[in-house]
Amino acid sequence: MSTEAQLAPPKAIPAPSAADAHAARFVARGARWIFMLVLAIAFATPLLWMLATSLKSETDLSAHTLSLIPQHFVWSNYGQAFTAISPFLWNSVQLAVINVVGVLVISSIAAYAFARLEFAGRDIAFFFVLATAIIPSIVLLIPQYIIFQRIGWVDTQLPLWVPRVMTPVFGTFLLRQAFMGLPRELDDAAKIDGVSIFGIYWRILLPQVRPAVAAVAVFTFIESWNDLFGPLIFINSTNLATLPLALAQFSGQYFSTTTLLMAASAISILPVIVVFLLAQRYFVQGIAASGLR
Incomplete structure:
Protein backbone atom coordinates (compact mmCIF):
# COMPACT_ATOMS: atom_id res chain seq x y z
CA MET A 1 0.00 0.00 0.00
CA SER A 2 1.37 3.41 -0.96
CA THR A 3 2.46 5.56 1.95
CA GLU A 4 1.04 8.51 0.09
CA ALA A 5 -2.43 7.09 0.29
CA GLN A 6 -4.65 9.48 2.08
CA LEU A 7 -7.26 8.50 4.63
CA ALA A 8 -10.83 9.14 3.65
CA PRO A 9 -12.33 12.12 5.47
CA PRO A 10 -14.61 11.11 8.34
CA LYS A 11 -18.27 11.09 7.58
CA ALA A 12 -20.33 13.78 9.23
CA ILE A 13 -22.67 12.51 11.96
CA PRO A 14 -26.21 13.44 10.99
CA ALA A 15 -28.06 15.63 13.45
CA PRO A 16 -30.95 13.92 15.24
CA SER A 17 -34.23 14.49 13.53
CA ALA A 18 -37.21 16.15 15.17
CA ALA A 19 -38.92 12.76 15.36
CA ASP A 20 -35.98 11.24 17.25
CA ALA A 21 -35.90 14.15 19.70
CA HIS A 22 -39.65 13.83 20.26
CA ALA A 23 -39.30 10.09 20.86
CA ALA A 24 -36.50 10.67 23.37
CA ARG A 25 -38.59 13.20 25.27
CA PHE A 26 -41.55 10.80 25.23
CA VAL A 27 -39.45 7.95 26.65
CA ALA A 28 -37.95 10.19 29.35
CA ARG A 29 -41.37 11.51 30.33
CA GLY A 30 -42.80 7.99 30.38
CA ALA A 31 -39.95 6.76 32.59
CA ARG A 32 -40.58 9.59 35.06
CA TRP A 33 -44.29 8.82 35.19
CA ILE A 34 -43.64 5.11 35.73
CA PHE A 35 -41.17 5.90 38.52
CA MET A 36 -43.63 8.26 40.24
CA LEU A 37 -46.43 5.70 39.82
CA VAL A 38 -44.34 3.01 41.49
CA LEU A 39 -43.55 5.37 44.38
CA ALA A 40 -47.22 6.34 44.71
CA ILE A 41 -48.26 2.70 44.87
CA ALA A 42 -45.55 1.90 47.42
CA PHE A 43 -46.67 4.77 49.68
CA ALA A 44 -50.41 4.41 49.16
CA THR A 45 -50.77 0.64 49.59
CA PRO A 46 -50.15 0.56 53.39
CA LEU A 47 -52.55 3.49 53.84
CA LEU A 48 -55.25 1.82 51.74
CA TRP A 49 -54.77 -1.44 53.62
CA MET A 50 -55.14 0.38 56.94
CA LEU A 51 -58.36 2.06 55.81
CA ALA A 52 -59.74 -1.19 54.41
CA THR A 53 -58.87 -3.12 57.58
CA SER A 54 -60.47 -0.46 59.75
CA LEU A 55 -63.80 -1.13 58.02
CA LYS A 56 -63.68 -4.93 58.28
CA SER A 57 -65.00 -7.27 60.88
CA GLU A 58 -62.48 -9.50 62.61
CA THR A 59 -63.89 -12.51 60.79
CA ASP A 60 -63.58 -10.75 57.44
CA LEU A 61 -60.00 -9.78 58.26
CA SER A 62 -59.05 -13.37 59.13
CA ALA A 63 -60.54 -14.68 55.88
CA HIS A 64 -59.35 -11.87 53.57
CA THR A 65 -56.25 -10.36 55.19
CA LEU A 66 -54.77 -8.80 52.05
CA SER A 67 -58.02 -7.70 50.45
CA LEU A 68 -58.46 -3.95 50.02
CA ILE A 69 -62.24 -4.20 49.72
CA PRO A 70 -64.17 -5.23 52.86
CA GLN A 71 -66.90 -7.81 52.41
CA HIS A 72 -69.09 -5.78 54.78
CA PHE A 73 -68.33 -2.23 55.91
CA VAL A 74 -68.29 -2.07 59.72
CA TRP A 75 -68.51 1.67 60.45
Missing part, protein backbone atom coordinates in the same frame (compact mmCIF):
# COMPACT_ATOMS: atom_id res chain seq x y z
CA SER A 76 -69.01 1.02 64.16
CA ASN A 77 -65.26 0.34 64.42
CA TYR A 78 -64.65 4.07 64.22
CA GLY A 79 -67.12 4.84 67.00
CA GLN A 80 -65.52 2.30 69.33
CA ALA A 81 -62.02 3.45 68.42
CA PHE A 82 -62.85 7.11 68.99
CA THR A 83 -64.33 6.34 72.39
CA ALA A 84 -61.15 4.48 73.37
CA ILE A 85 -58.68 7.13 72.17
CA SER A 86 -60.57 10.33 73.04
CA PRO A 87 -58.56 11.03 76.25
CA PHE A 88 -55.26 10.53 74.44
CA LEU A 89 -56.52 12.52 71.47
CA TRP A 90 -57.26 15.47 73.74
CA ASN A 91 -53.78 15.27 75.28
CA SER A 92 -52.20 15.38 71.82
CA VAL A 93 -54.39 18.31 70.76
CA GLN A 94 -53.41 20.28 73.86
CA LEU A 95 -49.70 19.68 73.30
CA ALA A 96 -49.92 20.46 69.59
CA VAL A 97 -51.67 23.79 70.22
CA ILE A 98 -49.20 24.80 72.93
CA ASN A 99 -46.24 23.86 70.76
CA VAL A 100 -47.54 25.65 67.66
CA VAL A 101 -48.44 28.88 69.47
CA GLY A 102 -45.25 28.88 71.55
CA VAL A 103 -42.95 28.15 68.62
CA LEU A 104 -44.59 30.81 66.44
CA VAL A 105 -44.25 33.47 69.15
CA ILE A 106 -40.65 32.71 70.13
CA SER A 107 -39.32 31.99 66.64
CA SER A 108 -40.97 35.00 64.99
CA ILE A 109 -39.61 37.42 67.62
CA ALA A 110 -36.14 35.89 67.42
CA ALA A 111 -36.22 35.88 63.63
CA TYR A 112 -37.28 39.53 63.54
CA ALA A 113 -34.39 40.46 65.84
CA PHE A 114 -31.84 38.54 63.79
CA ALA A 115 -33.13 39.87 60.47
CA ARG A 116 -34.06 43.52 61.13
CA LEU A 117 -32.34 44.76 64.28
CA GLU A 118 -28.72 45.83 64.53
CA PHE A 119 -26.86 44.81 67.68
CA ALA A 120 -23.37 43.63 68.58
CA GLY A 121 -22.75 39.93 68.03
CA ARG A 122 -25.95 39.38 66.06
CA ASP A 123 -24.42 37.15 63.38
CA ILE A 124 -22.35 35.22 65.91
CA ALA A 125 -25.44 34.60 68.04
CA PHE A 126 -27.38 33.40 65.02
CA PHE A 127 -24.52 31.07 64.10
CA PHE A 128 -24.68 29.45 67.55
CA VAL A 129 -28.46 29.14 67.26
CA LEU A 130 -28.06 27.25 63.98
CA ALA A 131 -25.19 25.19 65.40
CA THR A 132 -27.52 23.67 67.99
CA ALA A 133 -29.48 22.07 65.15
CA ILE A 134 -26.62 19.71 64.34
CA ILE A 135 -26.72 18.15 67.81
CA PRO A 136 -28.83 14.96 67.68
CA SER A 137 -31.72 15.10 70.11
CA ILE A 138 -30.85 11.62 71.35
CA VAL A 139 -27.58 12.99 72.72
CA LEU A 140 -29.49 15.41 74.94
CA LEU A 141 -31.96 12.84 76.20
CA ILE A 142 -30.07 11.65 79.29
CA PRO A 143 -29.09 15.17 80.50
CA GLN A 144 -32.65 16.36 79.92
CA TYR A 145 -34.11 13.43 81.82
CA ILE A 146 -31.77 14.00 84.78
CA ILE A 147 -32.60 17.72 84.89
CA PHE A 148 -36.35 17.19 84.52
CA GLN A 149 -36.33 14.49 87.18
CA ARG A 150 -34.55 16.76 89.66
CA ILE A 151 -36.98 19.64 89.13
CA GLY A 152 -40.02 17.37 89.21
CA TRP A 153 -41.05 17.58 85.57
CA VAL A 154 -41.00 13.84 84.81
CA ASP A 155 -44.51 12.45 84.33
CA THR A 156 -45.84 15.90 83.40
CA GLN A 157 -46.47 17.50 80.02
CA LEU A 158 -43.77 20.16 80.56
CA PRO A 159 -40.90 18.15 78.98
CA LEU A 160 -43.05 17.68 75.88
CA TRP A 161 -43.37 21.35 75.05
CA VAL A 162 -40.91 23.53 76.99
CA PRO A 163 -37.73 22.38 75.14
CA ARG A 164 -39.44 22.60 71.75
CA VAL A 165 -40.91 26.04 72.40
CA MET A 166 -37.72 27.51 73.87
CA THR A 167 -35.42 26.24 71.07
CA PRO A 168 -37.31 26.70 67.77
CA VAL A 169 -34.22 26.62 65.53
CA PHE A 170 -35.98 25.68 62.30
CA GLY A 171 -38.76 28.22 62.78
CA THR A 172 -36.26 30.96 63.60
CA PHE A 173 -34.21 30.20 60.49
CA LEU A 174 -37.22 30.04 58.14
CA LEU A 175 -38.84 33.22 59.44
CA ARG A 176 -35.52 35.07 59.46
CA GLN A 177 -35.14 34.29 55.77
CA ALA A 178 -38.67 35.57 55.17
CA PHE A 179 -38.05 38.80 57.11
CA MET A 180 -34.81 39.40 55.24
CA GLY A 181 -36.69 39.24 51.96
CA LEU A 182 -38.81 42.27 52.87
CA PRO A 183 -37.60 45.74 51.79
CA ARG A 184 -36.00 47.94 54.43
CA GLU A 185 -38.18 50.83 53.31
CA LEU A 186 -41.05 49.29 55.30
CA ASP A 187 -39.09 49.77 58.55
CA ASP A 188 -37.96 53.26 57.60
CA ALA A 189 -41.46 54.43 56.72
CA ALA A 190 -42.88 52.99 59.93
CA LYS A 191 -40.20 54.69 62.05
CA ILE A 192 -40.96 58.03 60.39
CA ASP A 193 -44.61 57.53 61.37
CA GLY A 194 -43.56 56.89 64.97
CA VAL A 195 -44.23 53.16 65.06
CA SER A 196 -42.32 51.32 67.79
CA ILE A 197 -40.01 48.38 67.17
CA PHE A 198 -42.66 45.95 68.39
CA GLY A 199 -45.26 47.72 66.25
CA ILE A 200 -43.10 47.27 63.16
CA TYR A 201 -42.77 43.58 63.95
CA TRP A 202 -46.43 42.97 64.82
CA ARG A 203 -48.33 45.32 62.51
CA ILE A 204 -46.05 45.78 59.50
CA LEU A 205 -43.73 42.85 58.92
CA LEU A 206 -45.41 39.81 60.47
CA PRO A 207 -48.50 40.02 58.21
CA GLN A 208 -46.16 40.09 55.21
CA VAL A 209 -44.65 36.69 56.05
CA ARG A 210 -47.86 34.75 56.68
CA PRO A 211 -46.87 31.97 54.24
CA ALA A 212 -43.66 31.33 56.20
CA VAL A 213 -45.61 31.45 59.47
CA ALA A 214 -48.02 28.84 58.07
CA ALA A 215 -45.10 26.63 57.04
CA VAL A 216 -43.59 26.78 60.53
CA ALA A 217 -47.00 26.06 62.07
CA VAL A 218 -47.53 22.97 59.89
CA PHE A 219 -44.05 21.60 60.59
CA THR A 220 -44.43 22.19 64.32
CA PHE A 221 -47.89 20.62 64.45
CA ILE A 222 -46.74 17.49 62.63
CA GLU A 223 -43.64 17.20 64.81
CA SER A 224 -45.65 17.53 68.00
CA TRP A 225 -48.53 15.32 66.85
CA ASN A 226 -46.27 12.45 65.76
CA ASP A 227 -43.92 12.64 68.75
CA LEU A 228 -43.62 9.19 70.28
CA PHE A 229 -40.14 9.27 71.77
CA GLY A 230 -40.77 12.16 74.19
CA PRO A 231 -43.93 10.72 75.79
CA LEU A 232 -42.33 7.28 75.89
CA ILE A 233 -39.46 8.59 78.02
CA PHE A 234 -41.08 11.26 80.18
CA ILE A 235 -44.69 10.07 80.66
CA ASN A 236 -45.54 7.28 83.11
CA SER A 237 -49.20 7.97 83.85
CA THR A 238 -51.85 6.64 81.48
CA ASN A 239 -53.99 9.76 81.82
CA LEU A 240 -51.13 11.90 80.41
CA ALA A 241 -50.33 9.62 77.47
CA THR A 242 -50.53 11.07 73.97
CA LEU A 243 -52.17 9.37 71.02
CA PRO A 244 -48.96 7.92 69.45
CA LEU A 245 -47.94 6.51 72.84
CA ALA A 246 -51.38 4.98 73.36
CA LEU A 247 -51.34 3.36 69.92
CA ALA A 248 -47.84 1.96 70.51
CA GLN A 249 -48.10 0.76 74.11
CA PHE A 250 -51.73 0.26 75.03
CA SER A 251 -53.02 -1.45 71.89
CA GLY A 252 -53.81 -4.69 73.70
CA GLN A 253 -55.51 -2.90 76.59
CA TYR A 254 -57.67 -0.43 74.64
CA PHE A 255 -57.95 -2.05 71.21
CA SER A 256 -58.94 -5.68 71.47
CA THR A 257 -58.84 -6.32 67.73
CA THR A 258 -56.67 -5.32 64.80
CA THR A 259 -59.62 -3.65 63.10
CA LEU A 260 -60.12 -1.27 66.04
CA LEU A 261 -56.41 -0.51 66.11
CA MET A 262 -56.46 0.35 62.40
CA ALA A 263 -59.54 2.55 62.92
CA ALA A 264 -57.75 4.39 65.73
CA SER A 265 -54.67 4.80 63.53
CA ALA A 266 -56.84 6.24 60.73
CA ILE A 267 -58.37 8.74 63.17
CA SER A 268 -54.89 9.72 64.37
CA ILE A 269 -53.70 10.79 60.91
CA LEU A 270 -56.86 12.78 60.12
CA PRO A 271 -55.83 15.99 61.97
CA VAL A 272 -52.48 16.07 60.13
CA ILE A 273 -54.23 15.80 56.77
CA VAL A 274 -56.76 18.48 57.69
CA VAL A 275 -54.10 20.92 58.92
CA PHE A 276 -51.99 20.42 55.81
CA LEU A 277 -54.95 20.87 53.45
CA LEU A 278 -56.04 24.05 55.21
CA ALA A 279 -52.55 25.57 55.10
CA GLN A 280 -51.36 23.98 51.84
CA ARG A 281 -51.30 27.15 49.76
CA TYR A 282 -49.48 29.18 52.42
CA PHE A 283 -47.22 26.22 53.23
CA VAL A 284 -45.90 25.90 49.67
CA GLN A 285 -45.51 29.67 49.33
CA GLY A 286 -43.64 29.88 52.62
CA ILE A 287 -41.16 27.15 51.71
CA ALA A 288 -40.59 28.61 48.23
CA ALA A 289 -40.18 32.18 49.47
CA SER A 290 -38.13 31.52 52.60
CA GLY A 291 -36.30 28.24 52.43
CA LEU A 292 -34.61 28.80 49.08
CA ARG A 293 -33.15 32.28 49.69
Whole structure:
Protein backbone atom coordinates (compact mmCIF):
# COMPACT_ATOMS: atom_id res chain seq x y z
CA MET A 1 0.00 0.00 0.00
CA SER A 2 1.37 3.41 -0.96
CA THR A 3 2.46 5.56 1.95
CA GLU A 4 1.04 8.51 0.09
CA ALA A 5 -2.43 7.09 0.29
CA GLN A 6 -4.65 9.48 2.08
CA LEU A 7 -7.26 8.50 4.63
CA ALA A 8 -10.83 9.14 3.65
CA PRO A 9 -12.33 12.12 5.47
CA PRO A 10 -14.61 11.11 8.34
CA LYS A 11 -18.27 11.09 7.58
CA ALA A 12 -20.33 13.78 9.23
CA ILE A 13 -22.67 12.51 11.96
CA PRO A 14 -26.21 13.44 10.99
CA ALA A 15 -28.06 15.63 13.45
CA PRO A 16 -30.95 13.92 15.24
CA SER A 17 -34.23 14.49 13.53
CA ALA A 18 -37.21 16.15 15.17
CA ALA A 19 -38.92 12.76 15.36
CA ASP A 20 -35.98 11.24 17.25
CA ALA A 21 -35.90 14.15 19.70
CA HIS A 22 -39.65 13.83 20.26
CA ALA A 23 -39.30 10.09 20.86
CA ALA A 24 -36.50 10.67 23.37
CA ARG A 25 -38.59 13.20 25.27
CA PHE A 26 -41.55 10.80 25.23
CA VAL A 27 -39.45 7.95 26.65
CA ALA A 28 -37.95 10.19 29.35
CA ARG A 29 -41.37 11.51 30.33
CA GLY A 30 -42.80 7.99 30.38
CA ALA A 31 -39.95 6.76 32.59
CA ARG A 32 -40.58 9.59 35.06
CA TRP A 33 -44.29 8.82 35.19
CA ILE A 34 -43.64 5.11 35.73
CA PHE A 35 -41.17 5.90 38.52
CA MET A 36 -43.63 8.26 40.24
CA LEU A 37 -46.43 5.70 39.82
CA VAL A 38 -44.34 3.01 41.49
CA LEU A 39 -43.55 5.37 44.38
CA ALA A 40 -47.22 6.34 44.71
CA ILE A 41 -48.26 2.70 44.87
CA ALA A 42 -45.55 1.90 47.42
CA PHE A 43 -46.67 4.77 49.68
CA ALA A 44 -50.41 4.41 49.16
CA THR A 45 -50.77 0.64 49.59
CA PRO A 46 -50.15 0.56 53.39
CA LEU A 47 -52.55 3.49 53.84
CA LEU A 48 -55.25 1.82 51.74
CA TRP A 49 -54.77 -1.44 53.62
CA MET A 50 -55.14 0.38 56.94
CA LEU A 51 -58.36 2.06 55.81
CA ALA A 52 -59.74 -1.19 54.41
CA THR A 53 -58.87 -3.12 57.58
CA SER A 54 -60.47 -0.46 59.75
CA LEU A 55 -63.80 -1.13 58.02
CA LYS A 56 -63.68 -4.93 58.28
CA SER A 57 -65.00 -7.27 60.88
CA GLU A 58 -62.48 -9.50 62.61
CA THR A 59 -63.89 -12.51 60.79
CA ASP A 60 -63.58 -10.75 57.44
CA LEU A 61 -60.00 -9.78 58.26
CA SER A 62 -59.05 -13.37 59.13
CA ALA A 63 -60.54 -14.68 55.88
CA HIS A 64 -59.35 -11.87 53.57
CA THR A 65 -56.25 -10.36 55.19
CA LEU A 66 -54.77 -8.80 52.05
CA SER A 67 -58.02 -7.70 50.45
CA LEU A 68 -58.46 -3.95 50.02
CA ILE A 69 -62.24 -4.20 49.72
CA PRO A 70 -64.17 -5.23 52.86
CA GLN A 71 -66.90 -7.81 52.41
CA HIS A 72 -69.09 -5.78 54.78
CA PHE A 73 -68.33 -2.23 55.91
CA VAL A 74 -68.29 -2.07 59.72
CA TRP A 75 -68.51 1.67 60.45
CA SER A 76 -69.01 1.02 64.16
CA ASN A 77 -65.26 0.34 64.42
CA TYR A 78 -64.65 4.07 64.22
CA GLY A 79 -67.12 4.84 67.00
CA GLN A 80 -65.52 2.30 69.33
CA ALA A 81 -62.02 3.45 68.42
CA PHE A 82 -62.85 7.11 68.99
CA THR A 83 -64.33 6.34 72.39
CA ALA A 84 -61.15 4.48 73.37
CA ILE A 85 -58.68 7.13 72.17
CA SER A 86 -60.57 10.33 73.04
CA PRO A 87 -58.56 11.03 76.25
CA PHE A 88 -55.26 10.53 74.44
CA LEU A 89 -56.52 12.52 71.47
CA TRP A 90 -57.26 15.47 73.74
CA ASN A 91 -53.78 15.27 75.28
CA SER A 92 -52.20 15.38 71.82
CA VAL A 93 -54.39 18.31 70.76
CA GLN A 94 -53.41 20.28 73.86
CA LEU A 95 -49.70 19.68 73.30
CA ALA A 96 -49.92 20.46 69.59
CA VAL A 97 -51.67 23.79 70.22
CA ILE A 98 -49.20 24.80 72.93
CA ASN A 99 -46.24 23.86 70.76
CA VAL A 100 -47.54 25.65 67.66
CA VAL A 101 -48.44 28.88 69.47
CA GLY A 102 -45.25 28.88 71.55
CA VAL A 103 -42.95 28.15 68.62
CA LEU A 104 -44.59 30.81 66.44
CA VAL A 105 -44.25 33.47 69.15
CA ILE A 106 -40.65 32.71 70.13
CA SER A 107 -39.32 31.99 66.64
CA SER A 108 -40.97 35.00 64.99
CA ILE A 109 -39.61 37.42 67.62
CA ALA A 110 -36.14 35.89 67.42
CA ALA A 111 -36.22 35.88 63.63
CA TYR A 112 -37.28 39.53 63.54
CA ALA A 113 -34.39 40.46 65.84
CA PHE A 114 -31.84 38.54 63.79
CA ALA A 115 -33.13 39.87 60.47
CA ARG A 116 -34.06 43.52 61.13
CA LEU A 117 -32.34 44.76 64.28
CA GLU A 118 -28.72 45.83 64.53
CA PHE A 119 -26.86 44.81 67.68
CA ALA A 120 -23.37 43.63 68.58
CA GLY A 121 -22.75 39.93 68.03
CA ARG A 122 -25.95 39.38 66.06
CA ASP A 123 -24.42 37.15 63.38
CA ILE A 124 -22.35 35.22 65.91
CA ALA A 125 -25.44 34.60 68.04
CA PHE A 126 -27.38 33.40 65.02
CA PHE A 127 -24.52 31.07 64.10
CA PHE A 128 -24.68 29.45 67.55
CA VAL A 129 -28.46 29.14 67.26
CA LEU A 130 -28.06 27.25 63.98
CA ALA A 131 -25.19 25.19 65.40
CA THR A 132 -27.52 23.67 67.99
CA ALA A 133 -29.48 22.07 65.15
CA ILE A 134 -26.62 19.71 64.34
CA ILE A 135 -26.72 18.15 67.81
CA PRO A 136 -28.83 14.96 67.68
CA SER A 137 -31.72 15.10 70.11
CA ILE A 138 -30.85 11.62 71.35
CA VAL A 139 -27.58 12.99 72.72
CA LEU A 140 -29.49 15.41 74.94
CA LEU A 141 -31.96 12.84 76.20
CA ILE A 142 -30.07 11.65 79.29
CA PRO A 143 -29.09 15.17 80.50
CA GLN A 144 -32.65 16.36 79.92
CA TYR A 145 -34.11 13.43 81.82
CA ILE A 146 -31.77 14.00 84.78
CA ILE A 147 -32.60 17.72 84.89
CA PHE A 148 -36.35 17.19 84.52
CA GLN A 149 -36.33 14.49 87.18
CA ARG A 150 -34.55 16.76 89.66
CA ILE A 151 -36.98 19.64 89.13
CA GLY A 152 -40.02 17.37 89.21
CA TRP A 153 -41.05 17.58 85.57
CA VAL A 154 -41.00 13.84 84.81
CA ASP A 155 -44.51 12.45 84.33
CA THR A 156 -45.84 15.90 83.40
CA GLN A 157 -46.47 17.50 80.02
CA LEU A 158 -43.77 20.16 80.56
CA PRO A 159 -40.90 18.15 78.98
CA LEU A 160 -43.05 17.68 75.88
CA TRP A 161 -43.37 21.35 75.05
CA VAL A 162 -40.91 23.53 76.99
CA PRO A 163 -37.73 22.38 75.14
CA ARG A 164 -39.44 22.60 71.75
CA VAL A 165 -40.91 26.04 72.40
CA MET A 166 -37.72 27.51 73.87
CA THR A 167 -35.42 26.24 71.07
CA PRO A 168 -37.31 26.70 67.77
CA VAL A 169 -34.22 26.62 65.53
CA PHE A 170 -35.98 25.68 62.30
CA GLY A 171 -38.76 28.22 62.78
CA THR A 172 -36.26 30.96 63.60
CA PHE A 173 -34.21 30.20 60.49
CA LEU A 174 -37.22 30.04 58.14
CA LEU A 175 -38.84 33.22 59.44
CA ARG A 176 -35.52 35.07 59.46
CA GLN A 177 -35.14 34.29 55.77
CA ALA A 178 -38.67 35.57 55.17
CA PHE A 179 -38.05 38.80 57.11
CA MET A 180 -34.81 39.40 55.24
CA GLY A 181 -36.69 39.24 51.96
CA LEU A 182 -38.81 42.27 52.87
CA PRO A 183 -37.60 45.74 51.79
CA ARG A 184 -36.00 47.94 54.43
CA GLU A 185 -38.18 50.83 53.31
CA LEU A 186 -41.05 49.29 55.30
CA ASP A 187 -39.09 49.77 58.55
CA ASP A 188 -37.96 53.26 57.60
CA ALA A 189 -41.46 54.43 56.72
CA ALA A 190 -42.88 52.99 59.93
CA LYS A 191 -40.20 54.69 62.05
CA ILE A 192 -40.96 58.03 60.39
CA ASP A 193 -44.61 57.53 61.37
CA GLY A 194 -43.56 56.89 64.97
CA VAL A 195 -44.23 53.16 65.06
CA SER A 196 -42.32 51.32 67.79
CA ILE A 197 -40.01 48.38 67.17
CA PHE A 198 -42.66 45.95 68.39
CA GLY A 199 -45.26 47.72 66.25
CA ILE A 200 -43.10 47.27 63.16
CA TYR A 201 -42.77 43.58 63.95
CA TRP A 202 -46.43 42.97 64.82
CA ARG A 203 -48.33 45.32 62.51
CA ILE A 204 -46.05 45.78 59.50
CA LEU A 205 -43.73 42.85 58.92
CA LEU A 206 -45.41 39.81 60.47
CA PRO A 207 -48.50 40.02 58.21
CA GLN A 208 -46.16 40.09 55.21
CA VAL A 209 -44.65 36.69 56.05
CA ARG A 210 -47.86 34.75 56.68
CA PRO A 211 -46.87 31.97 54.24
CA ALA A 212 -43.66 31.33 56.20
CA VAL A 213 -45.61 31.45 59.47
CA ALA A 214 -48.02 28.84 58.07
CA ALA A 215 -45.10 26.63 57.04
CA VAL A 216 -43.59 26.78 60.53
CA ALA A 217 -47.00 26.06 62.07
CA VAL A 218 -47.53 22.97 59.89
CA PHE A 219 -44.05 21.60 60.59
CA THR A 220 -44.43 22.19 64.32
CA PHE A 221 -47.89 20.62 64.45
CA ILE A 222 -46.74 17.49 62.63
CA GLU A 223 -43.64 17.20 64.81
CA SER A 224 -45.65 17.53 68.00
CA TRP A 225 -48.53 15.32 66.85
CA ASN A 226 -46.27 12.45 65.76
CA ASP A 227 -43.92 12.64 68.75
CA LEU A 228 -43.62 9.19 70.28
CA PHE A 229 -40.14 9.27 71.77
CA GLY A 230 -40.77 12.16 74.19
CA PRO A 231 -43.93 10.72 75.79
CA LEU A 232 -42.33 7.28 75.89
CA ILE A 233 -39.46 8.59 78.02
CA PHE A 234 -41.08 11.26 80.18
CA ILE A 235 -44.69 10.07 80.66
CA ASN A 236 -45.54 7.28 83.11
CA SER A 237 -49.20 7.97 83.85
CA THR A 238 -51.85 6.64 81.48
CA ASN A 239 -53.99 9.76 81.82
CA LEU A 240 -51.13 11.90 80.41
CA ALA A 241 -50.33 9.62 77.47
CA THR A 242 -50.53 11.07 73.97
CA LEU A 243 -52.17 9.37 71.02
CA PRO A 244 -48.96 7.92 69.45
CA LEU A 245 -47.94 6.51 72.84
CA ALA A 246 -51.38 4.98 73.36
CA LEU A 247 -51.34 3.36 69.92
CA ALA A 248 -47.84 1.96 70.51
CA GLN A 249 -48.10 0.76 74.11
CA PHE A 250 -51.73 0.26 75.03
CA SER A 251 -53.02 -1.45 71.89
CA GLY A 252 -53.81 -4.69 73.70
CA GLN A 253 -55.51 -2.90 76.59
CA TYR A 254 -57.67 -0.43 74.64
CA PHE A 255 -57.95 -2.05 71.21
CA SER A 256 -58.94 -5.68 71.47
CA THR A 257 -58.84 -6.32 67.73
CA THR A 258 -56.67 -5.32 64.80
CA THR A 259 -59.62 -3.65 63.10
CA LEU A 260 -60.12 -1.27 66.04
CA LEU A 261 -56.41 -0.51 66.11
CA MET A 262 -56.46 0.35 62.40
CA ALA A 263 -59.54 2.55 62.92
CA ALA A 264 -57.75 4.39 65.73
CA SER A 265 -54.67 4.80 63.53
CA ALA A 266 -56.84 6.24 60.73
CA ILE A 267 -58.37 8.74 63.17
CA SER A 268 -54.89 9.72 64.37
CA ILE A 269 -53.70 10.79 60.91
CA LEU A 270 -56.86 12.78 60.12
CA PRO A 271 -55.83 15.99 61.97
CA VAL A 272 -52.48 16.07 60.13
CA ILE A 273 -54.23 15.80 56.77
CA VAL A 274 -56.76 18.48 57.69
CA VAL A 275 -54.10 20.92 58.92
CA PHE A 276 -51.99 20.42 55.81
CA LEU A 277 -54.95 20.87 53.45
CA LEU A 278 -56.04 24.05 55.21
CA ALA A 279 -52.55 25.57 55.10
CA GLN A 280 -51.36 23.98 51.84
CA ARG A 281 -51.30 27.15 49.76
CA TYR A 282 -49.48 29.18 52.42
CA PHE A 283 -47.22 26.22 53.23
CA VAL A 284 -45.90 25.90 49.67
CA GLN A 285 -45.51 29.67 49.33
CA GLY A 286 -43.64 29.88 52.62
CA ILE A 287 -41.16 27.15 51.71
CA ALA A 288 -40.59 28.61 48.23
CA ALA A 289 -40.18 32.18 49.47
CA SER A 290 -38.13 31.52 52.60
CA GLY A 291 -36.30 28.24 52.43
CA LEU A 292 -34.61 28.80 49.08
CA ARG A 293 -33.15 32.28 49.69
